[in-house]
Amino acid sequence: MQKSFQKATIITINHFEMKLYKLSLTATALAFAVAVNAQSTFKSSLPVKPGKGVTVAGTVECDGKPVAGVTVSDGYEVTKTDKKGAYYLKSKKQNPQVFITTPSGYEAVREDVMPQFWADFTMPADKYERLDFCLKKTDNKKHAVIFLADIHLANERNDVDIFSGPYVDRIKEEVSKLKAAGIPAYTINLGDGSWDLYWYAHQYSINDLRGTLNEADYPTAFFNVMGNHDNDGATPAGEGADFRASLPYQKTFGPRYYSHNIGDVHYVFLDNIDYINDTLENPSYPGITGRRNYKENFTQDQLDWLRKDLAGVSYDTPVVVSMHCPLLRWKKNDGSAYRLKPEETSSRELLxxxxxxxxxxxxSGHSHRQCIVRMPEEEQNLADHNISGACGSWWRTRATALKNLCPDGTPAGYELFTVDGSDLKWEHKAFEYPEDRQFYAWDMNGVKDYFANNREMRAFLKNYPKWTDYSDVPENYIYVNLWAWDPEGTLKITENGKELPVEIVTEENPLYTVSYMVRNTIWLNQVENKGYQKPRKFQLFRAKASTPDAPVEISWTDFFGNETKSTLDRPAPFTLEAL
Incomplete structure (x- = not known):
């Protein structure tokens, strides 16, 4: 249903040259004002014969020939191309674009990092227009997907240079190896590629992310979902704020929800951010007018669309659903039970x-932590993967000459998802560590000594007394921070050939305390920061050794049987060089 927004403020962003218009507009017309150029500009010579009431039609072709059976949608109505490659929609144009679901064995053509699978409407809702699409053939039955999350580029802390330099270089190395094996690669970014708070102050918005990817010669097609920080914080609060705040994103990366077939897998992309942006009386950041607050839920419109999208998908087809906020979370850190993370009603409907x-x-991303939650098979065959942030802790540990570290201690990285037909595998890879490293391990005697004698640590604990003082930890404990723990994997800690009992604890990660908390409080004279008073506790593993100096063997075997081993020589001091 179309809704009218009285005196709406339209902001068209082009390197922050803003034009403001005071108008009374429908949501559809508002979308047109921002999204005026179609992403797919392909023009086909194949014929279409739109009937009465059709407002958008076009063709899908490959090498000049029609492609039949391709799903086409405006986010509400769903249809398929006929044997002549033509589609017809009686669209009300409630979203800014029409898009295709690429069929298996094809890719949408692209001239830059973004595949041209959508085309922006340019005519009013009651006017007919033609929008065409072009595909190219590819053998993608075997393929790989690089999952990124929370890049958070904001033109600060050298973030753009680090990401587009060494991080993209690491991805290029990964893609090069896959290409040598004949495996095409794709990227799915799980939201928060930008940081709404700094769009105007730092002159880096969501459209600059696409420019950064192109300038870095990013090596794969780049699919995206929308995160809370990918909304325009200059959007006035009120009815339709979520839609209006998403328009710069939609102009840059296309629809908020859509799907593709790659090989034998059906990939779905959803938006579970309902952006509210309640008005601030005294905004403190340039251009930002609201609190940037939001709710986590799936709109009924996209769930209704998803039912139509999946109507022709076999129940045997693997389905991969990407979103920004995690769907599930452990109730306990041992993985024994789960809870729904976003708003429960819409999440249960999705399930x-x-x-x-x-x-x-x-x-999903959002949490800047690594976590996999498996639903019990008697309930549902679903595994929820929450991916660590590519920015770590908002690039702050990297800015102080350390490596990027997430709040749970996981190094900044990505998930490599490999597919061979219906056989799916995955592994976490850190940007700044060798591929075969999957955990940190500490001799807690060394941690105990550091916390007892480091002057900056003592100052931090004095000002933030709720955080754990590891100088009180009992003697001879070994702590392990597994970067991608899976309840179906096996961790072993062995001393002198004897396997030690391992327990899961929920505590602060000592490396995060030293590398992030101390440097963002004591170094910056933030001794009364209320946001840091509550400790950030995450999953760790520990075992008690019998001696203070015997080496300890640590072995992690993942769900697929891949084993990672390391020897912790003791006594081992705790230093930041351990990063």
Whole structure:
């Protein structure tokens, strides 16, 4: 249903040259004002014959020939191309664009990092227009997906140079190896590629992210979902704020929800951010008018669309659903129970829609932590993957000459998802560590000594007394921070050939305390920061050794049987060089 917004403020962003218009507009017309150029500019010579009431039609072709059976949608209506490659929609143009679901064995053509799978409307809702699409053939039955999350580029702390330099170089190395094996690669970014708070102050908005990717010669097609920080914080609060705040994103990266087929897998992309942006009386950041607050939920419109999208997808087809906020979270850090993370009603409806499918994986970011939650098989065949942030802790540990570290201690990295037909595998890879490293391990006697004698640490604990003082830890403990723990994997800690009992604890990561908390409080004279008073506790593993000086063997075997081993020689001092 179209809704009218009285005296709406439209902001068109082009390197922050803003033009303001005071108008009374429908949501559709508001979208046109911002999104005026179609992403796909392909013009086909194949014929179309739109009937009465059709407002958008076009063709999908490959090498000049029509491609039949391609799904086409405006986010509300869903249709397929006929044997002549033509589609017809009686669209009300409630979203700014029409998009295709690429069929298996094809890719949408692209001239830069973004595949041209959508085209922006340029005519009013009651006027007919033609929008065409072009595909190219590719053998993608075997393929790989690089999942990124929370890049958070904001033109600060050298973030753009680090990401587009060494981080993209690491991804290029990964893609080069895949290409040598004949495996095409794709990237899915799980939201928060930008940081709404700094769009105007630092002159880096969501459209600059696309420019950064192109300038870095990013090596794969780049699919995106929308995060809370990818909304325009200059959007006035009120009815339709979520839609209006998303328009710069939609202009840059296309629809907020859509799907593609790659090989034998059906990939779905959803938006579970409802951006509210309540008005601030005294805004403190240039251009930002609201609190940038939001709710986590799936709109009914996209869930209704998803039912239509999946209507022709076999229950045997693996389904991968990407979103920004995680769908599930452990109730306890031992993985024994789970809870729904976003708003429960819409999350349960999503689970209900996905329940008939035999192999479902959901991927998300937002939390800047690494976590996999498996639903019990008797309930549903679904695994929820929450991916660590590519920015670590907002680039702050990297800015002080250390490596990027997330709040749970996981190094900044990405998830490599490899597919061979319906066989799916995944592994976490850190940007700044060798591929075969999967954990940190500490001799807690060394940590105990550091916390007892380091002057900056003592100052931090005096000002933030709720944080754990590891100088009180009992003697001879070994702590392990597994970067990608899976309840189906096996961790072993061995001393002198004897396997030690391992327990899961929920505590602060000592490396995070030293590298992030001390440097962002004591170094910056933030001795009364209320946001830091509550300790950040995450999953760690520990075992008690019998001696203070015997070496300890640590072995982690993941769900797929891949084993990573390391020897911790003791006594081992705790230093930041351990990063």
């Amino acid at each position: 209900s829609i996905l329940k008939p499918y035999k192999n479902v994986h959901t991927f």
